Amino acid sequence: MRGFEARGGEAVATLDDEERLVIGRIVADVAGLLGAEPFGLEIEEHGTTASDIDDPFEYLRGLEESIKEPSDPAILRLLPNAAPTDREVSDEFRRLTDGELRATKIRRLRRIWEELSGTTDEWVVPADEALATAAALTDVRLVLASRLGLATDEDAERLHSEIDLATHALETDDEHTLPIDPERVWLGMLYQALTWLQETLVEYVAGTEETDV
């Protein structure tokens, strides 16, 4: 994996087949949590293009009486209560914004998924989509962080040391003597990889703004 670098008017990262597959899958999963149709199945199963079935009720959502707070803590983090101490303000905000926020987030995730579903190793992000792509990476990282129980800065630091320990144990063939939860280590490493990719993409955005001035 190579992080994002500027090339012409674009940011380009390099990912191998497995990396593209894994990131494409988690991106599609997060979109699914937000209520998207499964990515990739639309065309085969329905014979329609993605945009045809892109939530025809999006603009009707605002007319609904109320929209419930998400019960999944990961989705609640993506669509938080706008006023935790004022139910009326929170409900009103959710009624007005829930449909549009979900549609925006799903659109950005879909763009990443489509880019990673191609046949080249390069992940190309045009300059004017770089910050939106970084935002989608944040959404994916927020969901992973919720699954990993990262609630504080200390939790995040502990995860990093756990993974260092696990990596070391694997390298020295010592994995049976340490209490390692393989799923946690795997999700943690994916989280770290996405963090690093996002960091390089944000660096790219900051770099383009400097040259604009």
Added chain:
Amino acid sequence: MGIDEQLEREGGVATRLDDVWVTIVWNDPVNLMSYVTQVFQTYFHLPREVAAQRMREVHENGRSVLSSGPREKMEVDVQAMHSYGLWATMQRSGE
């Protein structure tokens, strides 16, 4: 909420100049400092240095007030922050 009640409330809010709300961004363990700075710079049109200072406020004090104004405007700002994955809330100024 009935329509009359809603109209009355929204009409009332719109005419009260002293009804000032604020948008607050809270610290979280996921968002990168560089990303938060970039979002503040891009969305609130802050100079880089000011954006970075607000980001440090969020990181070190746990929260920072990013904007203030009428409730409807704060709803727009909070929605934008949520679209970027930042943890933002709104409340009446001084509450």
